[in-house]
Amino acid sequence: MFDKTTWIKLPRNVLVGHGVLDQLGEAVDELYLTGRPLVVTSPTPNDLAGDHVREQFADADPATVVVETASFESIERVIDTAEREDAGFLVALGGGKPIDIAKMASDHLNLGFVAVPTAASHDGIVSGRSSIPEGDSRHSVAADPPLAVVADTEILAKAPWELTTAGCADIISNYTAVKDWRLANRLKNVEYSEYAGALSELTAEMLVDSADSIKKGHEESAWIVVKALVSSGVAMSIAGSSRPASGAEHLFSHQLDRIAPGEAIHGHQVGVGSIMTEYLHTGAKGQWADIRDALARIDAPTTAAELGIADEVVVEALTTAHTIRDRYTILGDGITEEAAVEVATRTGVI
Ligand SMILES: NC(=O)C1=CN([C@@H]2O[C@H](COP(=O)(O)OP(=O)(O)OC[C@H]3O[C@@H](n4cnc5c(N)ncnc54)[C@H](OP(=O)(O)O)[C@@H]3O)[C@@H](O)[C@H]2O)C=CC1
Ligand SMILES: O=C(CO)COP(=O)(O)O
């Protein structure tokens, strides 16, 4: 008997463009969401756009909860606030942290949520996953994607340029993520989706082809990047896992978050990780220099020094990254310190 099923969850309304935040209320009305909105945000996005978002729901007496860390405690706080304030739906405003937290909280509460990204910094904007660290490990938890995404390029273009280059690097890292996924399929029989893999690679390809149009201060850059982030998130939703966008380069980044927290941002870390894991996949004559050059063209870091991370921390993260989660990658069950120094040195990362 044929027994396969596919359930792909995607947002219904995706608005990207100049000033679209003014249409947030309209985008929500279309979804038949009712009741009191709870705005889930972090300090900077709340200062920048919190009032603008709340104005969109002036008749519904919006409540707000400000979270500072991506953690299970923050998710609990949002759930408690939503119950106490009798929220009808959640509005996530900010970078990857508040969006991931709202995604998980709304899933738990059985409430819809809408994402209003303030930074084009990560591809979790529409993905059906939440990425939350806990102790020594990192959980990628299935959670319904937002019902709508309202990405105002006027806001995104004013965000620090580094956040946009981080989003580009998160997309460029799809190249190695898909290589790791295929490897896991061949060696460990991990289920692979041709559609999701192809979409993820195509998204990286298109972003790299547009690199010359991605420039600081140009609103069009935010538009190009956020559309790529949406596309990469759709690949994750098709796959039903973060595999199309997260391989060994992400394990490396998650490990850096543990051992050198707050030193560099997610997208920049995965970009540098991708240079090294590409080297591990294809060797000295492989495409690692193409990844490095693509990152350099959009101003993203390509070395430990540019990340602000010490060389020995990079080596430690590389040798221990495989312990972060049960996800087979080119790192296998761990690489030696000698191998880590070799790859980091040969690629010019340290
Ligand atoms: N679920 C998924 O599929 C995915 C999840 N992720 C997750 O997303 C996170 C990374 O996303 P990222 O956006 O870097 O994380 P953050 O939400 O922590 O944002 C990064 C920084 O940017 C600040 N910020 C946000 N918007 C603006 C703005 N407009 N102007 C100035 N500063 C701003 C934030 O301020 P403040 O400090 O006030 O918050 C924060 O300091 C990680 O936790 C990662 O694991 C990444 C990819 C995919
Ligand atoms: O960052 C991500 C994809 O870019 C999410 O992946 P993780 O499952 O590794 O958290």
Ligand SMILES: [Zn+2]
């Ligand atoms: Zn990522």
